[in-house]
Amino acid sequence: MTDLSINFAGIKAPNPFWLASAPPTNSGYQIMKAFEAGWGGAVWKTLGVPVVNVSSRYGGLNYRDTRMAGFTNIELITDRTLADNLREMEEVKKYFPNHAVIASLMVESRKEWQQIIKDVENAGADGIELNFGCPHGMCERGMGSAVGQEPAVLKTIVEWVMEAATVPVITKLTPNISDIEDPGLAAVQGGTNAISLINTIKSIIGIDLDTFSPLPAVDGKGTNGGYCGPAVKPIALNMVRQLAQHPEIAGTPISGIGGIETWRDVVEYILLGCTSVQVCTAVMHYGFGIVREMESGLRQFMEDRGFQTIYDFAGKALPNVVEWKDLNLKHKVVASINADKCIGCQLCYIACEDGAHQAIALPQNGQTRVPEIIDENCVGCNLCSLVCPVEECITMEKRDSGKEQLTWDELVAADAAPVAFNDPRAGGNGHYVPEPVKALNK
Numbered sequence: 264m265t266d267l268s269i270n271f272a273g274i275k276a277p278n279p280f281w282l283a284s285a286p287p288t289n290s291g292y293q294i295m296k297a298f299e300a301g302w303g304g305a306v307w308k309t310l311g312v313p314v315v316n317v318s319s320r321y322g323g324l325n326y327r328d329t330r331m332a333g334f335t336n337i338e339l340i341t342d343r344t345l346a347d348n349l350r351e352m353e354e355v356k357k358y359f360p361n362h363a364v365i366a367s368l369m370v371e372s373r374k375e376w377q378q379i380i381k382d383v384e385n386a387g388a389d390g391i392e393l394n395f396g397c398p399h400g401m402c403e404r405g406m407g408s409a410v411g412q413e414p415a416v417l418k419t420i421v422e423w424v425m426e427a428a429t430v431p432v433i434t435k436l437t438p439n440i441s442d443i444e445d446p447g448l449a450a451v452q453g454g455t456n457a458i459s460l461i462n463t464i465k466s467i468i469g470i471d472l473d474t475f476s477p478l479p480a481v482d483g484k485g486t487n488g489g490y491c492g493p494a495v496k497p498i499a500l501n502m503v504r505q506l507a508q509h510p511e512i513a514g515t516p517i518s519g520i521g522g523i524e525t526w527r528d529v530v531e532y533i534l535l536g537c538t539s540v541q542v543c544t545a546v547m548h549y550g551f552g553i554v555r556e557m558e559s560g561l562r563q564f565m566e567d568r569g570f571q572t573i574y575d576f577a578g579k580a581l582p583n584v585v586e587w588k589d590l591n592l593k594h595k596v597v598a599s600i601n602a603d604k605c606i607g608c609q610l611c612y613i614a615c616e617d618g619a620h621q622a623i624a625l626p627q628n629g630q631t632r633v634p635e636i637i638d639e640n641c642v643g644c645n646l647c648s649l650v651c652p653v654e655e656c657i658t659m660e661k662r663d664s665g666k667e668q669l670t671w672d673e674l675v676a677a678d679a680a681p682v683a684f685n686d687p688r689a690g691g692n693g694h695y696v697p698e699p700v701k702a703l704n705k
């Protein structure tokens with residue numbers, strides 16, 4: 264039987280599925296409902312001096328038929344009093360002593376930090392998360408991402424927190440920074456017990472074409488919001504792996520956040536080194552019930568591969584994330600069309616013809632609409648297989664012997680890399696390129 268339980272920097276939970284600090288964790292009612300549904304932990308909506316919010320507050324990026332492929336908000340931290348939140352936190356812990364309740368905090372002075380830490384510890388919080396990420400509103404007041412973008416300030420505040428905290432501390436980072444390693448390292452140097460990322464990405468999700476107001480609109484005006492949801496997952500995954508591979512950060516537990524919706528997303532984050540994950544947008548979209556699919560899918564994945572615990576596969580993908588210069592230049596793949604699956608839409612032809620390497624030919628005999636790959640022109644870029652609407656219809660076939668290995672560094676060391684603008688050793692030399700005038704003869 265697989266065991267999904269975790270011990271995340273000392274915070275124990277029955278599984279790695281946590282709710283991120285956000286509207287789904289605004290109240291004890293919601294968190295109790297979520298725990299009943301199967302979530303193993305919850306990071307309470309950020310506590311501090313309560314705010315006044317605007318309406319409206321959210322915006323969605325719909326892509327074709329998909330609603331909320333991206334999501335944005337201009338909401339601030341909790342607008343409820345600390346006393347109400349603490350009372351409900353205490354009640355949740357009474358009902359769910361073995362679930363993880365983490366208090367997200369955002370205040371200004373050392374005195375306030377140390378006071379609120381005592382308050383949430385007294386209410387039974389199992390851990391604390393420092394919100395150094397909010398990229399709108401709070402940063403204008405010198406908090407949130409204003410701290411996350413200044414590693415020295417971040418480190419100082421983590422140190423204040425560590426002086427006072429007796430429960431584990433998670434530092435939540437903003438992605439609105441050129442190199443995530445800088446705040447990651449500052450958090451570790453400040454003594455944090457764990458890191459979580461990402462908070463939302465500073466963005467404008469759209470403009471109303473009638474009113475010319477940014478969205479979401481507040482009485483005809485808007486401001487930059489925080490972007491999240493499925494669209495941000497690739498950015499978050501890369502930042503997570505950067506920290507997990509950093510020699511001075513590796514070993515610090517990481518809670519992965521950003522665009523998580525299914526068990527597959529969860530597994531990807533764990534493979535890159537996370538040992539808990541947090542979810543916001545997917546719950547706002549589909550409700551707490553999505554955890555059931557996450558749990559059954561994760562269990563099945565682990566059973567299929569013989570993993571007993573999360574720790575058996577956490578970080579397993581990290582050795583495969585290398586620098587570009589370490590990739591094998593001798594590896595070669597070529598596209599191949601399965602004529603039995605092809606529906607003749609010819610999207611692959613258009614993509615390769617206009618957007619890649621003119622390596623797909625249309626049938627000329629009028630008998631079929633199945634295009635043909637011109638092997639010698641194909642550079643194995645993948646574009647046609649990504650465009651093809653039929654699963655597994657275009658696959659990439661390996662064409663190298665598998666015996667040769669040559670990296671960019673080795674090419675340079677062997678004095679075989681191009682060094683001048685017109686160097687005949689250019690990688691594309693010899694590749695098929697039609698004469699320009701041929702474009703007019705179609």
Ligand SMILES: Cc1cc2nc3c(=O)[nH]c(=O)nc-3n(C[C@H](O)[C@H](O)[C@H](O)COP(=O)(O)O)c2cc1C
Nearest residue numbers: 283284285309336461462491492521522542543544
């Ligand atoms: C409406 C909304 C409110 C949020 N409020 C907070 C907050 O109070 N504190 C915090 O640390 N993060 C907050 N976040 C950020 C989320 O916790 C999370 O980091 C982010 O949404 C990425 O996860 P997702 O792609 O699953 O939504 C908020 C996000 C949204 C959409």
Ligand code: SF4
Nearest residue numbers: 605606608609611651
């Ligand atoms: S995109 Fe796929 S289905 Fe469409 S013609 Fe090409 S191979 Fe066939």
Ligand code: SF4
Nearest residue numbers: 615641642644645647
């Ligand atoms: S892999 Fe790239 S170059 Fe090859 S056929 Fe497909 S789109 Fe064209």
